[in-house]
Structures are given as structure tokens and as C-alpha cells.
Amino acid sequence: MLPKSVKIGSVATENNVFLAPLAGYTDFAFRSLCIDYGAGLTCTEMVSANGLLYNSRATKELLYTAPNEKIRCAQLFGSDPALMKEALLHEDLAPFDVVDVNMGCPVPKIFNNGAGSALLNDLPKAEKILSAMCSTGRNVTVKIRLGTERGKSVAVEFAKMAEGAGVKLIAVHGRYRPDYYAGEPDFGEIARVKNAVNIPVIANGGIFSRADAETMMEKTGADGVMLARGALAKPCLFSEILGREYVFDLYAAVSRQLELLKTRFDDIRIAVNFRKVMPQYLKGVACDRRIRLAFTQVNSTAEILSLLKEV
Numbered sequence: 001m002l003p004k005s006v007k008i009g010s011v012a013t014e015n016n017v018f019l020a021p022l023a024g025y026t027d028f029a030f031r032s033l034c035i036d037y038g039a040g041l042t043c044t045e046m047v048s049a050n051g052l053l054y055n056s057r058a059t060k061e062l063l064y065t066a067p068n069e070k071i072r073c074a075q076l077f078g079s080d081p082a083l084m085k086e087a088l089l090h091e092d093l094a095p096f097d098v099v100d101v102n103m104g105c106p107v108p109k110i111f112n113n114g115a116g117s118a119l120l121n122d123l124p125k126a127e128k129i130l131s132a133m134c135s136t137g138r139n140v141t142v143k144i145r146l147g148t149e150r151g152k153s154v155a156v157e158f159a160k161m162a163e164g165a166g167v168k169l170i171a172v173h174g175r176y177r178p179d180y181y182a183g184e185p186d187f188g189e190i191a192r193v194k195n196a197v198n199i200p201v202i203a204n205g206g207i208f209s210r211a212d213a214e215t216m217m218e219k220t221g222a223d224g225v226m227l228a229r230g231a232l233a234k235p236c237l238f239s240e241i242l243g244r245e246y247v248f249d250l251y252a253a254v255s256r257q258l259e260l261l262k263t264r265f266d267d268i269r270i271a272v273n274f275r276k277v278m279p280q281y282l283k284g285v286a287c288d289r290r291i292r293l294a295f296t297q298v299n300s301t302a303e304i305l306s307l308l309k310e311v
Ligand SMILES: Cc1cc2nc3c(=O)[nH]c(=O)nc-3n(C[C@H](O)[C@H](O)[C@H](O)COP(=O)(O)O)c2cc1C
Pocket: 020, 021, 022, 023, 024, 045, 046, 075, 102, 104, 105, 143, 173, 181, 204, 205, 206, 207, 226, 227, 228, 229, 230
């Protein structure tokens, strides 16, 4: 895939292979690793606008960025236009170059509060949120799904509304809410969005290899791709897609991630989080079942590194 820069309002990325936000996985350390492998843009996982306004410590922690994240992007979720604007103007978001709005999350906890993909069913509300945020002059982007009912895409209408509201880029996950993360993305619908607007359109869904990225680009004509689960298993997927030479050593990658995390978190907290991170890394890796299971029960980072020597 031929890399090209993507303009997001007043900033421009180095290339068009982006990392998606993944709650519980794409912390600053993982994002830093992805940048080393060439990611053109990284973003925090979704943070709650309310959490930010209540000065929640957990929310603040999610907004920590790595030194190599040259373009800083945070993702917000919420459902109230005035509060979303207030959150955007909060001092904790001041260092961010881009603020993305989550309008695609399918999980009931978010959806039932009128946020995430619920906003795909309420275009007037979504427009109020985006217009209020864009009125600040900041670089606002939005990440959506195709719709909340399979086969009933609202993506084109939604994208036109977002462009009109002043949004600088739209990322389209080519699946519907009931699909969650399963099945092939609908390339045709992403292509229709690309043809309907003049702002950059980034295509997301089911990219696990260079061939998948090429298919996505060919079939959608999008301006770039966004990697999610594919990057969790292989942060070097960015280099693979960009056609850059790279070396990927799982032990070295995990050690680096752990070292970065140790600058901010207790050992036990990191280890507990890695109980779910390691199974992602081990997808596609030949590894004894006993070791796989042991990774899901670790209590220290030393244990993780010692188990990795056995993989
Ligand atoms: C565990 C998990 C957490 C996610 N968290 C977020 C999130 O915080 N914000 C968001 O916009 N999308 C989130 N997503 C959706 C991904 O960004 C992406 O759109 C989706 O996984 C489809 O891409 P893929 O098929 O390449 O994985 C999440 C997905 C997963 C599996």
C-alpha cells in the first residue's frame, strides 16, 4: 500500500495507516510500540466526557500520551452536546491536536446511555454534539459504524451531516451494531461514504494482514486504513502494510511495553491487565496450552517475562 499523508484540519499525519482506539488495550505503552512500527496516528481509548468533567483520576490516566505520539488524539464519548463541548474545552484535553468522538460503540452500557452507536439513530442529536464541538475551532473527528440494524446503513447520511457540522475526518467501521466485531466489513458502504464527502475517510474492520489492507483500500477508495485487533496480535502489522523492513521479537516488544508501563503503574496492576493482553499477542503463535493458560493467571511482570522465554 502506498503511504500518503492525511490532513486532519490543521495537522497532517506522516502516513495513512492508523491505530484504532481499543478500550483496555491501546494504552500509551502499546501506542508507543505501534508508532515505532510506523503507525501514522494513534488515539487514546474512549474516555467519558462526564468522567473528564468530574476530574476522575482513571479518566486522567487514560489521557496520558507517549513522547513519540507527535500528533496527540483523544477519543471522547458522551451524549450531551453542551457537556461534550465543555469536556473538549477541559484543560486535560488542551494538549491534544485532535479529538475524536465515539459514535460507533455497540456495548449496552454505552448504547443505553444514548452514546456510542446510539447516536447513529439520532442524527439531530449527533449533529448538535459535533457542531458544538467544532464551534471551538478544534480538530474534531468522528468514528462510526454503518448503523444499528443490519442492512440499514445510515453511514452516508451521517457522514454528510458530520462534514456539514465541521468534522475534519471520519473513520468508518464497516459493520453494524449487532455484528459487534464479526464477519467481513461491508466494503461497498465504506466506498459510498468515501464518494459522498470531501473530508478524509478512513476504513476500519477486519484488517489482519497487508493483503487485507490492500483489499480494503482497493474496494473502498478510502484515504487510509485503521487497524484494531490485527495490531493487538502484531504491532509490526504497520510496518508490514507500509512495506517497511522490520524485526519483530515478541520478548523484546513485551519487555519494552512493560518497562514503559512500569513508569506509571504498580507491577500487579500491569500483570493483571496483561492476563488479557498476552492472549492477543499469542494469536497465531505456536504455544503450549499450559503456557497459554499460565499467562492468564500471572501476578507479576517478572512472571510474564519468564513465561515468554518458554514460548
Ligand atoms: C476490546 C475492544 C475495545 C474497543 N474499544 C474501542 C474504543 O474505545 N473506541 C472505539 O471507537 N472503538 C473501539 N473498539 C472498536 C475498534 O476500534 C474497531 O472499530 C473494531 O475492533 C473493528 O476493527 P477490527 O475488525 O480490525 O478489529 C473496540 C474493539 C474491541 C474489540
